[in-house]
Amino acid sequence: MIAQPQVLEVEQLVTVFDTPDGPVRAVDGFDISVGPRETVALVGESGSGKSVTCLSIMGLLPQSGRIHGGAIRFMGENLVQASESRRRELRGSSIAMIFQEPMTSLNPVFRVGMQISETIRAHLGGSAENASKRAVELLDLVGIPEAGRRARNYPHELSGGMRQRVMIAIALACEPKLLIADEPTTALDVTVQAQILELLKDLQSDLGMAVLFVTHDLGVVAGIADRVHVMYAGQGVESGKVLDVYRRPLMPYTEGLLLSIPQLVATGSERRLPTIDGQSPSAGLRAEGCAFLERCRYARDLCREGSVDLEMREDRSVRCRRVDDLVLSGTTS
Numbered sequence: 001m002i003a004q005p006q007v008l009e010v011e012q013l014v015t016v017f018d019t020p021d022g023p024v025r026a027v028d029g030f031d032i033s034v035g036p037r038e039t040v041a042l043v044g045e046s047g048s049g050k051s052v053t054c055l056s057i058m059g060l061l062p063q064s065g066r067i068h069g070g071a072i073r074f075m076g077e078n079l080v081q082a083s084e085s086r087r088r089e090l091r092g093s094s095i096a097m098i099f100q101e102p103m104t105s106l107n108p109v110f111r112v113g114m115q116i117s118e119t120i121r122a123h124l125g126g127s128a129e130n131a132s133k134r135a136v137e138l139l140d141l142v143g144i145p146e147a148g149r150r151a152r153n154y155p156h157e158l159s160g161g162m163r164q165r166v167m168i169a170i171a172l173a174c175e176p177k178l179l180i181a182d183e184p185t186t187a188l189d190v191t192v193q194a195q196i197l198e199l200l201k202d203l204q205s206d207l208g209m210a211v212l213f214v215t216h217d218l219g220v221v222a223g224i225a226d227r228v229h230v231m232y233a234g235q236g237v238e239s240g241k242v243l244d245v246y247r248r249p250l251m252p253y254t255e256g257l258l259l260s261i262p263q264l265v266a267t268g269s270e271r272r273l274p275t276i277d278g279q280s281p282s283a284g285l286r287a288e289g290c291a292f293l294e295r296c297r298y299a300r301d302l303c304r305e306g307s308v309d310l311e312m313r314e315d316r317s318v319r320c321r322r323v324d325d326l327v328l329s330g331t332t333s
Contacts, residue, residue: 005075006034006036007034007035007074007075007177007210008033008072008074008210009033009071009072009073010030010031010032010033010053010072010073011031011070011071011073012029012030012070013027013031013053013070013071013072014027014028014067014070015052015061015065015066015067015068016065016066016067017064017065018064018065018066023068025068026052026065027049027056027234028049028234028235029235030049030070030234030235030236031310032236032239034210035210036208037204037208037209038211038226039201039204039210039211039224039225039226040210040213040228040229041213041215041220041224041228042212042213043215043216043217043218043231043257044230044231044232045232045257045276046216047280048234048280049233049234049235050182050183050216051183052065054097054180054182054212054214057072057074057079057180058095058180059079059084059087059088060091067080074095092119092174093123093174093176094174094176094178095176095178095180096171096172096176096180097171097179097181097182098164098179098180098181098182099167099182099184100182100184100186101187102155102163102164102166102167105167106155106163107155108154108155109154111151111152111154112153112154112158112166113132113135113136113139113150114132115166115170116131116134116135116151116166117131117135118131119173119174120135120173120174123174124174132151135151135169136151138169138172139151139165139166141172141203142166142169142172142199143195144162144165159192160187160192161195164188164196165196165199167184168184168196168199168200172207175207176209177209178209179209179212180212180214181200181211181212181213182214183215184196184200185197185220186215186216197220200213200224201223218246218258218261219261219262221242225242226241227239228241228242230251230253230257232253232292233281233291233292235291235319236310237251237253237254237292238251238253238316238318239316239317240316240317241315244315244316246258246330247330248328248330249328249330250313250320250328251292251320252297252298252320253292253295253296255328255330256274256275256276257276258329258331259329259331260273260275260276277295278294278295280295288305288306288307289304289305289307289308290319290321300321302321302322303321308320
C-alpha cells in the first residue's frame with residue numbers, strides 16, 4: 001500500500017529576525033507534519049515560536065523576519081522555494097488561517113458579507129451576486145443566526161464569538177486543504193470557546209481538511225487533536241499521540257504544562273496550582289545545553305553540555321538528555 005502524502009511537512013525550519021543586536025532565531029530547527037483529515041496541535045507558552053511558525057508557513061512574516069533554512073512542503077511543494085505570486089495564490093485558497101483576534105483581522109469599514117465575498121472572488125472568480133449568496137451560506141454554515149441580515153453588519157456590530165465565526169467563514173470560503181488556527185479561542189469566554197471548538201471539529205469532519213491548531217492550553221488539545229507537538233524556545237521538545245503524551249510525558253517541560261492544567265477537587269480541599277518557575281529564555285540569549293535547563297527541577301550537569309538533539313522513541317519524539325532515567329507525572333483527564 002502506498003503511503004498517503006502529508007498535507008503539510010515542516011522540516012528543520014529556521015526563522016530569523018534581524019534586530020539592532022544582530023539576527024535572532026525565533027524558530028530553531030523545528031519539525032511538524034499534518035496528514036489528510038488530521039488535526040495536529042502545536043502547544044507552548046507565549047514566546048515559544050508557535051505564531052512565528054504559522055506566519056512562516058503562510059508566508060506572512062514581517063519585513064524584519066526571514067526563513068533562514070529548512071523546508072515547508074505543502075502537498076509535496078516546497079513553499080520556501082516558491083515565488084511570492086505562487087504563495088499568494090495558495091494563501092487564502094488552499095491554505096487558510098484563523099487569527100487570534102478577529103478585530104485586528106477584519107476590516108472595520110466593510111460589511112462582513114462583503115469581506116467574505118471578496119475572498120471568494122479573489123480566488124475563485126465569479127459574479128458579485130453569486131459570491132454574496134455564497135457568503136450568506138458560509139455564515140449560516142458557521143452557525144450565525146439570521147445570516148442574511150448579519151452579512152450586512154460591520155465587525156463592531158457583532159459579538160466576539162460572532163466575529164470569530166466570520167473569520168472561520170472567510171477561512172473556509174475556498175474550501176482549503178489546510179486550515180491553520182492560531183489560538184482562535186483565546187479572547188473568548190469559556191462557553192463561546194467550547195462552541196467554536198465544537199464548530200471546528202464538525203467542519204473539519206465534514207470538509208475533510210487537515211488542521212494545525214495552535215494553543216498554549218493543553219486542556220483545549222484533549223478534545224480536538226489527534227497528535228500534539230510541544231514547542232519551547234523555538235524548538236520542538238516533544239511530540240506524539242495526544243493520549244500517549246498526556247498519560248506519559250517524556251520531557252519535563254511537557255510535564256509542567258500538564259500539571260498546570262486546573263483540576264476539579266473535592267469541596268473543602270485546597271490544592272495550589274503548580275506552575276513552571278522562571279521564564280523561557282530570550283531567543284537571542286539561549287545558552288549551550290538544554291534550553292529548558294534553568295527552569296527544570298531534574299537538570300544535571302550533563303544537561304549543560306552541547307546542543308540537545310530531538311530523539312525518536314517509537315512513535316514519539318523528545319528532546320531531553322535524561323529521558324531514559326526519568327518517570328514523569330501524566331494525567332488521565
